[in-house]
Amino acid sequence: MAGLADIVACESSICSIENSELRYRGYSIDDLAQNATFEEIIYLLWYGRLPNRLELKALKQDLAENAVLPKKIYELLHLYAPWGNAMAKLRTCLSFLTHFDDEVMDHSFAADHRKAVRIMARIAAIVAAIDRIRKGLEPIELKTIRPTSLAEMFLWLLTGEKPAPIAAKALDTCFVLHAEHELNASTFAARVTVSTMSDIYSGIVSAIGTLKGPLHGNANEQVARMLEEIGELSRVEEYIAQKIANGERIMGFGHRVYKNGDPRAKYLQALSGELAEWRDDRRWYELSLKIEKLVYEQKGLKPNVDFYSASVYTYLEIPRDLFTLMFAISRTSGWLAHILEQHENNRIIRPRAEYSGKTEVKWKGISER
Ligand SMILES: CC(=O)SCCNC(=O)CCNC(=O)[C@H](O)C(C)(C)COP(=O)(O)OP(=O)(O)OC[C@H]1O[C@@H](n2cnc3c(N)ncnc32)[C@H](O)[C@@H]1OP(=O)(O)O
Ligand SMILES: O=C([O-])CC(=O)C(=O)O
Numbered sequence: 001m002a003g004l005a006d007i008v009a010c011e012s013s014i015c016s017i018e019n020s021e022l023r024y025r026g027y028s029i030d031d032l033a034q035n036a037t038f039e040e041i042i043y044l045l046w047y048g049r050l051p052n053r054l055e056l057k058a059l060k061q062d063l064a065e066n067a068v069l070p071k072k073i074y075e076l077l078h079l080y081a082p083w084g085n086a087m088a089k090l091r092t093c094l095s096f097l098t099h100f101d102d103e104v105m106d107h108s109f110a111a112d113h114r115k116a117v118r119i120m121a122r123i124a125a126i127v128a129a130i131d132r133i134r135k136g137l138e139p140i141e142l143k144t145i146r147p148t149s150l151a152e153m154f155l156w157l158l159t160g161e162k163p164a165p166i167a168a169k170a171l172d173t174c175f176v177l178h179a180e181h182e183l184n185a186s187t188f189a190a191r192v193t194v195s196t197m198s199d200i201y202s203g204i205v206s207a208i209g210t211l212k213g214p215l216h217g218n219a220n221e222q223v224a225r226m227l228e229e230i231g232e233l234s235r236v237e238e239y240i241a242q243k244i245a246n247g248e249r250i251m252g253f254g255h256r257v258y259k260n261g262d263p264r265a266k267y268l269q270a271l272s273g274e275l276a277e278w279r280d281d282r283r284w285y286e287l288s289l290k291i292e293k294l295v296y297e298q299k300g301l302k303p304n305v306d307f308y309s310a311s312v313y314t315y316l317e318i319p320r321d322l323f324t325l326m327f328a329i330s331r332t333s334g335w336l337a338h339i340l341e342q343h344e345n346n347r348i349i350r351p352r353a354e355y356s357g358k359t360e361v362k363w364k365g366i367s368e369r
Helices: 029-037 038-047 053-066 071-079 086-100 109-134 148-161 165-178 187-194 200-211 219-228 235-243 267-279 283-299 303-317 320-344
Strands: 015-018 021-024
Touching: 021 038, 021 053, 029 165, 038 109, 038 148, 038 200, 038 320, 053 109, 053 187, 071 109, 071 320, 086 200, 086 219, 086 320, 109 148, 109 200, 109 320, 148 165, 148 200, 165 303, 165 320, 187 200, 187 320, 200 320, 219 235, 219 283, 219 303, 219 320, 235 283, 267 283, 267 303, 283 303, 303 320
Parallel strands: none
Antiparallel strands: 015 021
């Protein structure tokens, strides 16, 4: 089956998608989008249940204490600051972090969970450092700020200023919505990697490399490029008609599993509208609404999670080439949940291929070829 469509490749108790209903550990995404914080989601994904007040406080403290980066990461980022793709930098930094973790090859339950906290805590700080260092700015020191959530911490580390509550809350909701999605391509890559009993860092590096593609996580950046290219409402019709006539894909639309709409999209659309009012700039929101209407009318396709996240991140003034890194920060929680689950009951993932090449070919000496 091309692209392994509809093939069940493992058993998992983390996330379900049935009849277009998305659930994390049994909780509907509708419930979670309206009530949960990202830290509660991390706990839910890793431990299978919601934390009580004390457990949540302990996790938040643990994340805050582990977010400090090794100095060498900053040196690495200075080394290649002027060049390169931001997502590739994140992939390199995660790989580099391996060298600062004494428990890399300890796959026990307790060590795996300690590493999960370290990775989750650091990834947001790395993304902020990537941006500041390439702009010639000093990274913000964690001890100088007092964030109350990972989302707030990220925005504060990125800009050097305490974010507005509406911005921190919007990013937190984005993190809730992007955290987990069953056996999407990047999660599958992470599970395959650690099924060889390779280490957690290698699993996350594989996942980041997989999320980087425009058919998966990078679609959000491509949507933002499309919004900018279109520029104004009067150009949407012509632009979309041209894309369709050329047989090109419209980024942020379509989905392997949801054929009748992604249940996360309406929350991102609402956030985009809310932020448009807050910024007093409805352009990106209105462009998105019109694209959505035309693509549905002409192709029958509905937006996926990447479509409205592009205008949301634009309103949050996050640099466009960091959009996929935003996805990575959040999805790290889901990747880690799957890695922990894979290690708990491991069997190497090694499917078969149906051979479609030549058979029984006879060897020819080099002078006969
Ligand atoms: C977080 C995420 O990863 S969400 C997905 C992010 N990716 C994107 O937004 C990129 C655009 N979307 C796509 O490329 C696809 O819809 C995917 C990759 C998400 C899903 O791919 P698949 O399940 O393999 O669907 P497939 O590629 O077979 O498409 C089925 C049909 O719909 C069409 N189609 C699917 N998505 C789109 C799109 N965005 N624009 C135009 N046509 C599309 C295909 O051309 C194909 O038509 P055909 O049968 O006439 O050839
Ligand atoms: O499940 C998928 O194929 C892609 C997706 O929506 C996600 O990873 O959130």
